[in-house]
Amino acid sequence: MAYTETALVKEYLEISSNELNALIERCVDATTDVINSYCRQSFESHGQGNNSTLATRYFHAINDVCEDRTVLRLDKPLALIDSVTNGDGTSITSGQYVTQPYTDTPYHCIVLTDGTTWTYTTTPWGAIQVRGHWSYSINTPEEIALAATELAAFYFQKRQSNMESDRAIVSDDGLLMLPDGIPRHIRTKLEPFKRRMI
Numbered sequence: 001m002a003y004t005e006t007a008l009v010k011e012y013l014e015i016s017s018n019e020l021n022a023l024i025e026r027c028v029d030a031t032t033d034v035i036n037s038y039c040r041q042s043f044e045s046h047g048q049g050n051n052s053t054l055a056t057r058y059f060h061a062i063n064d065v066c067e068d069r070t071v072l073r074l075d076k077p078l079a080l081i082d083s084v085t086n087g088d089g090t091s092i093t094s095g096q097y098v099t100q101p102y103t104d105t106p107y108h109c110i111v112l113t114d115g116t117t118w119t120y121t122t123t124p125w126g127a128i129q130v131r132g133h134w135s136y137s138i139n140t141p142e143e144i145a146l147a148a149t150e151l152a153a154f155y156f157q158k159r160q161s162n163m164e165s166d167r168a169i170v171s172d173d174g175l176l177m178l179p180d181g182i183p184r185h186i187r188t189k190l191e192p193f194k195r196r197m198i
Contacts, residue, residue: 001032002029002031002032003031003032003035003044003144003145003147003148004028004031004148004149005028006021006025008145009024009149009156012150012153013153013156013157023159024156027153027155028148028152030152030155031148031151031152031155032044034182035144035147035190038182038187038190038194039190039194040195041077041106041135041136041193041195042134043135043137043140043144043193053133053138054131055132055134057074057075057076057130057131057134059072059074059127059129059130060124060125060126060127061087061118061119061120061124062120062124063124064128065118065128068117069117069119070111070112070116070117071100071110071111071112072110072111072112072130073108073109074108074109074110074130076135077105077107077108077134077135077195078107078108078130078135079106079107079133079134079137079138080105080132080133081094081099081110081130081131081132082133083129083130083132084097084110084128084129084130084131085128085129085130086118086119086127086128087119088119088127089121096113096116097110097112097113098110098113099111105136105137106135106136136193141193143192144190144193146189147186147189150183150185150186150189154183154186
């Protein structure tokens with residue numbers, strides 16, 4: 001799923017003709033991967049199967065858990081929790097845990113609060129299951145959608161202007177070759193969404 005649409009990029013560029021739709025569409029498609037790579041996270045919900053938005057991720061019951069065995073560290077941003085299953089097969093209800101952060105998404109940890117600890121029965125590998133929307137948010141943040149529109153427009157303009165620096169080029173066989181950098185004003189919009197590595 002792209003973070004912007006061809007129609008929005010055309011409006012941004014003040015283009016009414018449909019002649020260049022295919023090129024603009026390729027620029028739109030490219031921006032999602034560029035933004036995800038720059039920010040080190042996705043802003044759309046990924047799932048398994050046909051267009052599913054829920055996915056289950058599996059966690060190590062020792063390595064992914066803090067020393068006191070109450071905190072599960074998540075390996076990807078989580079926008080919404082559907083279900084949690086401890087390593088012994090026990091369902092963990094929403095009344096038995098809190099998230100970190102507590103009120104804002106994405107969540108990075110699940111903390112057990114009722115005296116329960118993260119555990120496993122036979123092997124710790126993949127014992128704990130968390131099913132949910134694995135992304136920064138369920139809907140693309142407005143700032144990301146705007147940055148995607150501006151970035152697609154930038155790629156398009158560079159292609160049209162035949163400039164040699166920082167340009168997206170569509171080869172004769174239709175492949176989109178992206179510029180090395182993201183313009184500074186777009187990076188500024190993306191910076192607050194950049195996932196920090198610990």
